[in-house]
Amino acid sequence: MKLSALLYFLFIVQFAFSQNASIKGVVKTEDNFDTDFEVRLIGANQKASVSGNQFSFTKLSSGEYSISLRAPGYEVFFEEFYLSKDEQKNMLVELLLISDQLDEIMIIDEQTGINSKTPYSFTSVSLEAIKDKSSPNGLMGTLRDIPGVYGAEFGQGIVKPFIRGLGFSRVVTVFQGNKLENQQWGGDHGLGVNDLGVKRVDVIKGPASVLYGSGALGGVLLVKDDETYLKSNTITGNFGTSFNSISNGYRTFGSVAKKFENDFYVAADLAYENHADYKDGEGRIIGNSRFNTNTIRFHAGLDQESFQNKFSFTYNDQSLGIIDDNEMEETLATSRNDRSMQLPFQEVVDYLFSYKQNSQHEKYETFLHLSHHINERKEIEEAFDEVDLGFRQQHTFYNGRISLTNTAIKHSFGIQGSFLNNKNMQGAQEFLVPDANFFETGAYYLGEYEVNNYFLQAALRYDYRSITGEANSQQLIDDGFILPGNPENRKLNTDFGGLTGSFGVSKTIKKHKIKANVSTGYRAPDLAELFSNGPHPGTTRFEIGNVNFEREQSYQADLNYEFKSRKFSAAASVFGSLINNYIFFSSADEVEPESGLNIWDYRQVDARLYGGEFNLQYRPFEDKEFKLNFSGAVVRGDNLDFNEPLTFIPPDNLNFGIDWMPFTTTTRIFGGVRLVAEQDRPGFNETLTEAYTLFNLGVSHHFELGKNQLQASLIGNNLLNETFVDHMSLLRANQVTSPGRNISLNLRYLF
Template sequence: MKTLTVIFFSFFLSATAQNSGIKGIVTTAGEPLDLVHILLDGKNGVMTREDGSYSIENIRPGKYILTASSVGYLKEVREVLVQPDSLLIINFELIPSRDELGEILIIDRRAGLNNKTPYNISSIELKGLKNTGSPGGLMGVLREAPGVYGAELGQGIVKPFIRGLGFTRIVTIYQGNKLKNHQWGADHGLGVNDLGIENVDIIKGPASVLYGSGALGGVLLVNDTESYLQSNSITGSAGATLNTVSNGYRFNASAGKKFRNDLFFATDIAYENHADYRDGNNSIIGNSRFNVKTLRLHAGMNRQRFKNKLSFSYNDQQLGIITDEEMLPGESLATHEWAREMQLPFQKVEDLLLSYNQKTFHSNVETILHLSHHRNTREEIETSFDATDLGLKQSHTFYNARIKFPQGTISHSFGVQGSYLTNHNLSNAQDILIPDANLIETGLYYLAGMDLNSWFLQGALRYDYREVTAIASSPNLVENEFILPGNPGDKELTRIFSGTTASLGATKMLNKNHIFKLNISGGFRAPDLAELFSNGPHPGTSRFEKGNDQFEREQSLQADLSYTLQKKN
């Protein structure tokens, strides 16, 4: 993929009225390090420039604590004395944190995961990659990770696979929400781009004991950028990307500010538009065009013992669908290489996500609370621009709460997760593939950890209950003669799935360079709506799909042994 970044800038605004200052350069292994947070007494701060330099002006005389920190590096702290009308030169040399295995890095505080957890976890930093504007969205970057694959139906529709498992066998956590957006469809992409994302942690293998149904093949933990929390100044960035493969372009901007009372506000916005892309043979792939609009808003409070964050995301996609006949002679839907207007068939997908995350910390207890509501509207338009062939509106309310009791070398965590999901066919939909449905799901789990210096042991046990009711009584379903399995007289059918899952693992750190992890974990997945109740044509796939309401809960058991060698270059 060829990309050209044509605009990128950062800005910092501050206002004080003093004459002294501090400046310097931050390096690592002798090379300048940019985007390092430089804080003065943990409040006023700046970020280093591309050449590693920084400067803080208009400082009152006195003693201060000067801190340099960046993700992936050990924090450096200096005590400095600022004299009247003086300029101090303070340089930092940061050491990568991977060289200190004793340091515990939090991966997912909601579930209690850290870098000592015996799961096979890898992290993909988007700090230096997000400005490439990958047309494949977030999966356009993640599929470069070992064991992770992105199945494409054009550049705009990419589905994640971890170790060969995908669809509803992968869980994506975005803004703390367990994302549900009809992943059972082969032409239904992940629907998440890299706007405002710092990194993604990838759990490879079953993690159902912590994330519930669907975490059979693995989990994608999408983590927001929160660099604005390191400074009381307004920080931001803006950029544009051109993509020569699809004649595409992307504009994005971000801004955030933390106030002196520890409140913060941040926003991200992006728009991208792509024409049909060219393959390796320089052929235009017809109807692979797409466009995406994204807006994200965040507000909250960030204190030492209390943190909360209210977030809202809006994502609007129009995605061309490549037909089965595209590669046949004379059947391509390609018009000309700059064509961008939608043509049949295509999808319109709108996502609205409101989430609230809260963390409290005390000497002997830690609590985590998450609440979110996600609305996904999907229209597949195949026969006419004025008609919706397949139309679904799904609402998903998700909650997650955990309390942790650290007691010396042993910690105990108790958690509860649950969902309430409703699915409705749009009243103007001409085809009915799956019925209306209500889903209630609850999971309870216990997680224990024992930290014995070079050894870390962890075990977990979980119980889940899911009740799903299919409903075929709405006028649209009756008119389309949609029939549930067994054709019940009240046009309703309920299935219940329940069971337990467990995991047990250990991490052994021989020294700072060698880590062994062994984990035995169970996974499970309850059948999705399409597998149980589908009974109709699926626009965009040229298939008639029929479910089986007798499907049972899918179970797995996996042993995972890994060895990590960490060396400083």
């Protein structure tokens, strides 16, 4: 008995110490598209540790194994092998496209249930690469490289998204599942989100009001959280830093997450960013372009096979310098590395709480989202201890959907709505808009049917919005603020309602896909367009709204073509849109007597926009990572009532890019040229802007440090130090030049 026990003990010890074999793999796809994948190791009761496009298994005993990888739209990868004692097996797995399918089917938006087969024109942009973490313009610094997407700047820290020539309140941003309402009506109000904890952004181009309600007239930015930690049962995360020479700016960030065996998970993200004033191509310091940002994010939830939920919280604190209209004549610049806030500047603080849950059943699936967003915005102009313009906005957003999945036609029924309250802060010195609130609710139906490689999608929606402006607070009475029409009870109410719809079809023929879509979208006028009647700090304007405005209504047709093969891919889109009751801002050629400011008012006209985008990608060598890219976009916009161009229509542009991994290691060289044409079709009160060319070049490398990885990149933007004025700059009327050469260094450690 003693001998048997001893032999058994020695066997156990030998077995324990023989579990030192491991497998490490890197996953790439034939079309070089970042995709989620599922990996299974048959022969071991162990989950893979997954980080980005890498997976690993550790503490394996010797023996026979088989491994399988699956990803939507790609052929299943399968391999059998034998692991010897202490063997460290390295794998490079390439997933091949399914021959009769153009691309993988991925979920574009959980809230609405739409996926990549939708006839909408959309682009998915991964933000996982270290080279995408470098732009001082944050999220929009990467997104505006997409054909048809542009950024309107009011300095580096304030960039607003434009899609196909439409921006401000005409583009919806969905962040943390919340339909973002952060005073985007203001030209000097930025997007208000950054890429901390973000995996990718899906950009829907064209009217999407049928699924997202008011404001999605131009398109939608769907910001997706990085949830790779759900694939691992160990603590995962990363931390790093970035430096930008253009503003002597730095950013430090970190993330950590853990999924437990009971399927509960927690995650946290933290970032701090600080920039001095930037320099243009001539080395001139653009005064008061400095800014800094603090961001904290927290997530917790449950991730089970048929039920998932997630609670998230984001805190974002920004201090943003406001570039003066007279900057090119009398600069506010101080010393090169001065980071202290100076007058005028903005303080913006956001608190966003959200909860979402998904459930999957045999015959149906459900989705629920609830969020509450507090946005506090101060514009400080005359003195540090005085708030010239201040708002505290609270926005509650809800979204629910149920989809029937076991029928030939997939039926989805959804409701969405908002409660918004916007109040002027106590003690503010000036008032641009009154206190206001709105209630909005909408219900939609989405039907999807697939037959013989045709995918049909139709949607119909009805919305109602009630908006109330109130000027009966004591501070508004003392200020003498008057609502349009000067109502006796100092209160105004206006309602908007109506139908929107879309119908589209996509046809897949092996490597070709054609999409056609017709849709209508709408936008209710924002608070400034309806109720503004006062000076706007940080500008030289006295702004006047019009409470009698009708809602904007657009009618658009889209045609898209895509082709993908092992070596070559192409995508092209053309679109045309008519917008009834298009609202624009113009000078009244009058001066307001008390303030002495120029009066600007809002007006409505009928408008037309049309244009197109294309993107070509060529991989000449099947066995090498070498990729050439060529893309471009054209947009035209006309004011049909006055027979003149619309304002804020971007110039034509072409982009050439190269991406090359010249060695067997993970060194990557990338670069490009951006050609921006002269914008010689200026709209009302706009000036012509000249053409310019930007050259970019960078290199990145991934260093293996045991089980972990260090990523590094060195990138040069505008390497020829071009001096230019961007037509999409909100400061172009004052000829404020854009940033010059920027060298950025980025480091990120993944564990």
